[in-house]
Amino acid sequence: MPGPPDIATVVRDQAASWSSVTPPNAVAEKLAEAFADTIASLSALRGGLAFEQEPASFLAALQETKEVAP
């Protein structure tokens, strides 16, 4: 049974199928490969944030945390 595809292949398939965008150069493939680190970082976050399932609004948070007149 073949192993999972590498990140560059996943990005190539997703970019082509969902956005009709193809890799423009070798640097693009290299940057796609760098997502392996981002994916690892995301995996490490899973379950680690206490508020993970709570609803949230960024604009409300700006108001809630704003500076009151000094």
Add this chain to the structure above:
Amino acid sequence: MNVHVSQSLALGNLTLTEAADAVARGDVSSVELTRAALNAVAARDKIVNSFIWRDEEEALTTAAALDAMQRAGRRLGPLHGVPLAHKDMYYRAGKRSTCGSKIRADFRPTYTATVIERLESAGSISIGGLNMAEFAQNATGHNQHYGHCGNPWNAAYCPGGSSSGSGASVGARLVYAALGSDTGGSIRLPASLCGVTGIKGTQTRVSRYGVMPLSFSADNVGPLARSARDCARIMRVIAGHDPHDPTSSTEPVPDYEAALTGDIRGMKIGVPTNYFLDDVDPEVMAAFETAVGVLKALGAVIVPVTVPHMDAVTTYGSLLSRVEGAAIHAQWMRERPQDYAVHLNARLYASYGIPATVYIEALARRGELLKAVAEAVFSKVAAFIVPTIRIKAPTLKETDIDAGAEGSIEFFNKLSVNTRPMNYLGVPSVSLPMGLDSNGLPMGLQIQGRPFAEGTILKIADAFQRGTDHHSKLPPMLS
């Protein structure tokens, strides 16, 4: 009136507020200031390449009209008669706005950005469009279409980006201030590397109507200028709700300049114990420690703080602008990928591989992460400080991804590690000069506070500039 070279240099070395106040008193005319700026551009822009286009005739005509208005007893506002220039992504109806790109080389919008209207309503003059990273998407100063922008302190070095021309033109004393934009550090990085002061406000603080978008969630408009006081004056003019930009805040805009008392005695200022000081270059660290000492001597109380969840902030923060930028550029990436520089179409391409679920996750966590940081940090201190950039200024050559320079991608990524988190958190952040490294290139101190605490961080920056002379030092080309 003809302005002699020596007078041009003297006028050019004023800060924006000094120049505006001199016009207000009638000590100098707007035409004299504008001619001095145009002389400076003619003499020095060949070194830094900070302009993409100029409209000298219109600038002088506007200056003459403003002088006539003042003689008739009428003034437009606090920037009356002061020549500026802006990153070439602020739309003016009928005027060219290249966005630093080949794709928009001949783009002429049919409407004008709100911030440009506000600056001009306050009396400022625009003398042209400034060089920038193509579509505001790199941190170094490279531009394949209009020529690379050089650092005014040494043109072989990066001026920072993406507002490279804004930093270089203000640093080279060509104009008194310039608008930049900041999605991951694009105001603060050139401010740091070019030895000037630059602020991005709270997310939503300044209208983005008529401004080329890069990231709907993280784009900010703000000034680069010669002092915190200069930035305070411009922020007062440009901040505030705009009916054309429904994302802009209705929060009242205070008189930032009036709050610059120089007195920060007893103010609690945080120094992070985690993340922001990791792997900082020893020279940058020494300058930062000296800056901490200056603030302490001014009466601030320095408090160690731990900024929580930095792993989440940096991971999610790296995704937002990439996905949104990819969505904005999708049509051109399908039809004209060859018209982008290599580093840009490569970066855009990879972003099409980020799943929507992860993007939504990054958006959904943003408010809660801000609240967690506010609770852990801003409940203890009014602001916290970090070096704007952890490394010494790199050269244009060693950061040239398009030329295949070894390690260039790593340099690219390192530049924004201390700036980008503030965009994700949405907090205001200002960079100001804190000294020169052993190569003679500027280093920046970055101050950030709670949402809508622009006045507080500018007050700290102003106090620091009253106690130091880093911001008034001139690059070798001027000394």
